[in-house]
Amino acid sequence: MTTRLTVPTDRPYDVVIGNGVHEQLRGLIGFGLGVLRVAIIHSPTMAKQAEILREPLVSDALEVHLIEVPDGESAKNADVLAFCWKVLGEAGFTRSDVIVGLGGGATTDLAGFVAASWLRGVRFVNVPTTVLGMVDAAVGGKTGINTGEGKNLVGAFHEPVGVLCDLDVLRSLPAAELRSGLAEVAKCGFIADPTILDLIEAAPESLADASSPIVAELIAKGITVKARTVAGDLRETGDDGIGREALNYGHTFGHAVERFEHYRIRHGEAVSIGMVFVAEVAHRAGRIDQDLLDRHRSILGTLGLPMTYRPGIWEALSSTMRLDKKTRGDQLRFVVLDGLARPAILAGPDEQLILDAYRAISS
Numbered sequence: 001m002t003t004r005l006t007v008p009t010d011r012p013y014d015v016v017i018g019n020g021v022h023e024q025l026r027g028l029i030g031f032g033l034g035v036l037r038v039a040i041i042h043s044p045t046m047a048k049q050a051e052i053l054r055e056p057l058v059s060d061a062l063e064v065h066l067i068e069v070p071d072g073e074s075a076k077n078a079d080v081l082a083f084c085w086k087v088l089g090e091a092g093f094t095r096s097d098v099i100v101g102l103g104g105g106a107t108t109d110l111a112g113f114v115a116a117s118w119l120r121g122v123r124f125v126n127v128p129t130t131v132l133g134m135v136d137a138a139v140g141g142k143t144g145i146n147t148g149e150g151k152n153l154v155g156a157f158h159e160p161v162g163v164l165c166d167l168d169v170l171r172s173l174p175a176a177e178l179r180s181g182l183a184e185v186a187k188c189g190f191i192a193d194p195t196i197l198d199l200i201e202a203a204p205e206s207l208a209d210a211s212s213p214i215v216a217e218l219i220a221k222g223i224t225v226k227a228r229t230v231a232g233d234l235r236e237t238g239d240d241g242i243g244r245e246a247l248n249y250g251h252t253f254g255h256a257v258e259r260f261e262h263y264r265i266r267h268g269e270a271v272s273i274g275m276v277f278v279a280e281v282a283h284r285a286g287r288i289d290q291d292l293l294d295r296h297r298s299i300l301g302t303l304g305l306p307m308t309y310r311p312g313i314w315e316a317l318s319s320t321m322r323l324d325k326k327t328r329g330d331q332l333r334f335v336v337l338d339g340l341a342r343p344a345i346l347a348g349p350d351e352q353l354i355l356d357a358y359r360a361i362s363s
């Protein structure tokens with residue numbers, strides 16, 4: 001079965017989910033728009049898949065460039081970005097040509113930023129190959145790279161013209177990557193759609209198999225939350241309530257953990273720790289009750305995700321968190337819950353309170 005969800009922005013685009021849907025890439029390339037060249041930016045793990053995508057495009061007389069970039073987070077830096085620009089320049093890539101991002105969230109974040117920055121913006125299609133990429137990174141138009149000072153500090157909002165989530169590719173996904181992706185799905189459950197949490201609790205044993213129907217259902221539910229949330233606040237202005245910042249639940253602390261670990265921890269794992277931290281913050285601030293705090297630990301524990309972090313490094317984490325994009329002036333801002341599916345901003349939290357929350361998750 002193929003599911004098609006539309007991201008209802010000014011320029012609506014579809015997220016297609018199903019088996020074998022990569023065959024729909026031709027339809028998204030935009031032959032009527034004068035495309036001559038396609039660049040497929042992919043991780044080494046996706047080299048074979050890149051060849052599969054390339055074949056029909058070459059048959060359509062398109063010039064296809066395969067740009068292989070380093071695996072995972074090591075692709076999200078200025079050197080790799082400059083390498084991609086060089087390939088595009090040498091290939092004579094114009095504004096009517098198209099970029100395809102093929103891989104996990106790190107690859108699609110980089111590919112999207114290449115597309116956003118080349119000639120000030122060319123069209124791009126995302127073909128995510130991890131659960132995390134499908135439910136989150138490939139949708140919504142946040143693109144970017146890391147710098148030495150922190151995660152995703154340079155980037156642009158630039159939306160894809162389409163997203164193809166081919167569930168077949170998940171067969172090769174390692175178990176730890178599946179769990180990491182499910183952390184972002186659980187996040188969608190806490191901030192917006194509690195039926196996600198009910199599903200996780202009802203069938204924990206099916207969650208170890210990336211090709212199970214329950215995982216496919218969770219992916220579709222996660223994408224639905226993401227699409228709805230970004231459509232209401234595409235540029236994260238927060239003009240109309242919390243908006244898109246809700247999707248940053250668990251990320252302020254999580255990104256600081258990723259940086260401290262030199263990106264040797266998976267994004268979803270760090271976000272899992274970050275969600276428990278911020279649930280502790282919300283509980284201590286009187287915003288959520290003990291049951292909801294406990295539910296964070298039970299859901300994330302069911303998924304096999306980490307929920308504690310190393311003690312004694314609060315200063316380092318705290319100074320990294322100050323560069324979080326939600327910070328205003330010198331005031332930290334956290335996404336917290338005021339109850340299940342009721343995300344809110346906690347601005348300028350009490351220093352002792354957040355330190356206590358850190359101590360509660362440290363071991």
Ligand SMILES: NC(=O)c1ccc[n+]([C@@H]2O[C@H](COP(=O)([O-])OP(=O)(O)OC[C@H]3O[C@@H](n4cnc5c(N)ncnc54)[C@H](O)[C@@H]3O)[C@@H](O)[C@H]2O)c1
Nearest residue numbers: 045072073104105106129130132136137142169172173267
């Ligand atoms: N732009 C956004 O809105 C957004 C949202 C969430 C996360 N992100 C970013 O996404 C990144 C995390 O994405 P991720 O979890 O996909 O990690 P990732 O891109 O690092 O991929 C994880 C690993 O899985 C491998 N892999 C990918 N697909 C595979 C497959 N089908 N079979 C076997 N191996 C496969 C990759 O080669 C890599 O080693 C982070 O950089 C995070 O900041 C961005």
Ligand SMILES: O=C(O)C(=O)C[C@@H](O)[C@H](O)[C@H](O)COP(=O)(O)O
Nearest residue numbers: 136140142151152244247248251325
């Ligand atoms: O799409 C969003 O908005 C998100 O915040 C989704 C997050 O899961 C994602 O990790 C995002 O890249 C974090 O955004 P950042 O602005 O804090 O870098």
Ligand SMILES: [Zn+2]
Nearest residue numbers: 136184267271
């Ligand atoms: Zn995330």
